[in-house]
Amino acid sequence: MRIIFMGTPDFAVPTLAALHDAAHEILAVYTQPPRPAGRGKKLQPSAVQREAEIRHLEVRIPVSLKSAEEQARFAALEADVAVVAAYGLILPRPVLEAPRHGCLNVHASILPRWRGAAPIHRAVMAGDPTTGVTIMQMEAGLDTGPMLATARTPIEDKTTGVLTTELAELGAQLMVGTLTDLGLLHAVAQDDAEATYAAKIDKAEARIDWSQSAQQIERQVRAMAPFPGAWFELDGERVKLLSAELAEGGGDAGTVLDDALTIACGDGALRPLMLQRAGRPAMERAAFLRGKAVKPGTQVR
Incomplete structure (x- = not known):
């Protein structure tokens, strides 16, 4: 098929690669413009732009698709379909209607649950047993x-980072199959009454509230890993908690209970497994404690 691809982050790369490998004709790749990144704040191309350039595909990086000129340029490609995966720009109606089969989206949830910007984070944080991808x-x-x-997959003890990689590959294969069977598939309307909204993650949500249950905090830690990273304060220093396990014990919320850095929660206790101090690499608990001894009875915030 003649395809316009639209995507930006790492999540979208497997779908672009799978479509190109399946010998579809990629007419153009739309992606967000380069953004400042790293210590030097140099402009860095998106993951999709890098992949497209490796494959010698035309890349387009409009700031917006609202202008008549940009919409006409899009329509002039005369695509059979546009495939969208975490593109990051709103598609105006003329863009949605320009391809012969419209625009198909790879969304990282089982719709209508978790519509919106952060479906993987929200599914993990909510304790959903399963998640998946929907072609819409x-x-x-x-x-x-x-x-x-x-297509579905169990969440189990996976982090957002692990699930993002898994769902990206799952979505890529599902999209290839969907395009193969496009004329045979029956579209199913979503039940709006069952919809939930996956709001963009606010950095303030990453701070751990030790008055919550250990189970809630453990889910928060997995949901925020690797970004933005759940954190707490220890002796006035911000520490990221990258992984943790439920533990026996209890006490005043935020109190260190033993030499293994087990921390009391509002209900139950949590034992850190992987931590990171500001400006330092992530490390296992034993290495962390060798660099910073934490006595039982210490209060974390």
């Missing part, structure tokens, strides 16, 4: 279009 026919609403295909 895009329309003007936020992730409201009819569904063409879904």
Whole structure:
């Protein structure tokens, strides 16, 4: 098929690669413009732009698709379909309607649960037993279009980072199969009554509230890993908690209970496994404690 691809982060790269490897004709790759990154704040191309350039595909980086000129340029490609994966820009109606089969989106949840910007984080934080990907026919609403295909995977003890990689690959294969069977698939309307909204993660949500249950905090830690990283204060220093396990014990919330850095929560206790001090690499608990002794009875915040 003649395809326009639209995506920006690492999550979108497997879908672009799978479509190109399946011998579809990629007419153009739309992605967000380069952004400042790293210590030098130099402009860095998106993960999708880097992949597209390796594959010698045309890259387009419009700041917006709202202008008539940009929409006409899009329509002039005369695509069969546009494939969208975490692109990051709103698609105006003329763009949605320009390809012969419209625009298909790879969304990282089982819709209508977790419409919005952060479906993987929200699924982990909520304690959902499963998540997955949905291939959806895009329309003007936020992730409201009819569904063409879904695939599921258990969440178990996975972090957002691990799930993002897994769902990216799952979505890539599901999209290739969807395009193969496009004329045979029956679109299923979403039930708006079952919809939940996956709001963008606010950095303030990353701070650990030790009055919550150990189970809630452990989910928060996995949801925030690797970014932005759940954190707490120890002796006035911010420490990221990258992984942890439920532990026996209890006491005043935020109190260190033993030499293994087990911390009392509002209900139960949590034992850190991987931590990171500001400006230092991530390290296992034993290495962390060798560099910074923490006595039982210490209060973390």
